[in-house]
Amino acid sequence: MKIVLVIDQFDDANNGTTISARRFAMALKEHGNEVRVIAIGKPGPNKYAVRQMRFMPIVEHLITSQGMRLAVPNRHVFEKAAAWADVVHFMMPSPLAVMGLKHVEKLGIPHTAAFHCQPENITFTLHLGNSKRVNDFLYNRFRDSFYNRFTHIHCPSNMIADQLRQHGYTAQLHVISNGISPQYHYRKLPKEDWMLGRFNVLMVGRYAGEKRQNVLIDACARSRYAQQLQVILAGKGPLERKYRRLAEKLPNPIVMEFYTPERLLDILSMCDLYVHTSDAEIEAMSCMEAFACGLVPVIADSPRSATPQFALDERSLFPAGDSVALASRIDWWIDHPAQRQEMEVRYAEHAKQYALERSIQLTEEMFRQAIAEQRGSAQ
Numbered sequence: 001m002k003i004v005l006v007i008d009q010f011d012d013a014n015n016g017t018t019i020s021a022r023r024f025a026m027a028l029k030e031h032g033n034e035v036r037v038i039a040i041g042k043p044g045p046n047k048y049a050v051r052q053m054r055f056m057p058i059v060e061h062l063i064t065s066q067g068m069r070l071a072v073p074n075r076h077v078f079e080k081a082a083a084w085a086d087v088v089h090f091m092m093p094s095p096l097a098v099m100g101l102k103h104v105e106k107l108g109i110p111h112t113a114a115f116h117c118q119p120e121n122i123t124f125t126l127h128l129g130n131s132k133r134v135n136d137f138l139y140n141r142f143r144d145s146f147y148n149r150f151t152h153i154h155c156p157s158n159m160i161a162d163q164l165r166q167h168g169y170t171a172q173l174h175v176i177s178n179g180i181s182p183q184y185h186y187r188k189l190p191k192e193d194w195m196l197g198r199f200n201v202l203m204v205g206r207y208a209g210e211k212r213q214n215v216l217i218d219a220c221a222r223s224r225y226a227q228q229l230q231v232i233l234a235g236k237g238p239l240e241r242k243y244r245r246l247a248e249k250l251p252n253p254i255v256m257e258f259y260t261p262e263r264l265l266d267i268l269s270m271c272d273l274y275v276h277t278s279d280a281e282i283e284a285m286s287c288m289e290a291f292a293c294g295l296v297p298v299i300a301d302s303p304r305s306a307t308p309q310f311a312l313d314e315r316s317l318f319p320a321g322d323s324v325a326l327a328s329r330i331d332w333w334i335d336h337p338a339q340r341q342e343m344e345v346r347y348a349e350h351a352k353q354y355a356l357e358r359s360i361q362l363t364e365e366m367f368r369q370a371i372a373e374q375r376g377s378a379q
Contacts, residue, residue: 073099124209157306179359207237
């Protein structure tokens with residue numbers, strides 16, 4: 001198949017949607033498909049480049065602090081891409097995608113969409129993340145301006161598919177994990193010097209309101225083993241300064257750094273426990289990759305997060321936002337090293353059902369359905 005992916009930012013792998021899109025594109029190519037992207041940045045042989053959208057400084061900061069950039073819609077680019085493509089797949093409901101959808105509809109090109117941008121990803125940045133009215137407004141806005149014009153939508157989890165059904169989305173919903181790449185597998189490395197003698201607790205994710213890294217910092221400060229804990233927050237984002245100030249109460253200096261994928265793979269292989277505190281999450285690839293590498297996860301049990309689905313038992317869950325309960329969970333896993341080692345192997349085995357290979361097969365089938373339907377309606 002000839003597949004065009006529409007995603008504003010593709011070159012810089014500094015947010016979850018872009019990372020998933022890059023992995024997705026590579027895996028589709030390995031399956032024998034031809035893949036091109038429409039995104040900002042430099043032109044390339046498999047890329048239709050568009051200009052970056054500019055905003056007033058405060059808005060620009062809000063967007064870029066989340067690791068995102070938006071593109072200026074370009075009709076000519078879409079006409080060129082659509083003339084080549086068998087199917088066009090839209091990754092998020094940005095201005096670029098909304099305009100592009102009009103042109104692929106007009107040209108009769110098969111098209112599908114993915115739901116990667118949870119309203120809470122936006123509203124928490126505006127300090128409105130807990131407002132049901134505002135979140136519902138965005139779900140409905142996405143629905144009416146974009147998603148209800150598709151017949152097929154890729155949903156990374158049952159949780160987000162249920163949300164779309166509850167908000168009146170009419171497309172066929174394909175629940176397909178974003179998929180764990182094969183390099184994430186059970187693997188243990190000797191600890192580096194800065195980790196030695198400490199119990200290393202890791203969380204991976206943007207420093208943003210919905211991720212709630214503050215709960216992990218508070219929990220580790222409350223832990224009976226606080227003197228032994230090394231907290232590692234892998235990522236970057238607008239709340240970095242706030243979290244560094246909050247972490248001053250920890251006995252050991254916090255490590256906050258954005259790692260390359262190769263370096264992060266090594267960090268995963270040296271840590272002792274993974275914690276995921278997010279209140280809102282469509283799937284949480286970072287958590288999946290962690291337990292695939294053999295890290296037991298402790299996950300916030302939030303109704304707006306899909307991540308609790310990965311917990312194999314109650315020892316890997318704590319009430320969302322409850323740092324006292326999280327401290328107790330961390331202490332339990334420190335107190336029971338044999339059980340932790342046993343569960344590391346079970347989690348690594350559990351991860352195999354979310355293999356990227358399976359996700360690509362299911363996504364290709366979604367594309368084939370969309371193409372067949374378009375051809376049928378054209379006859």
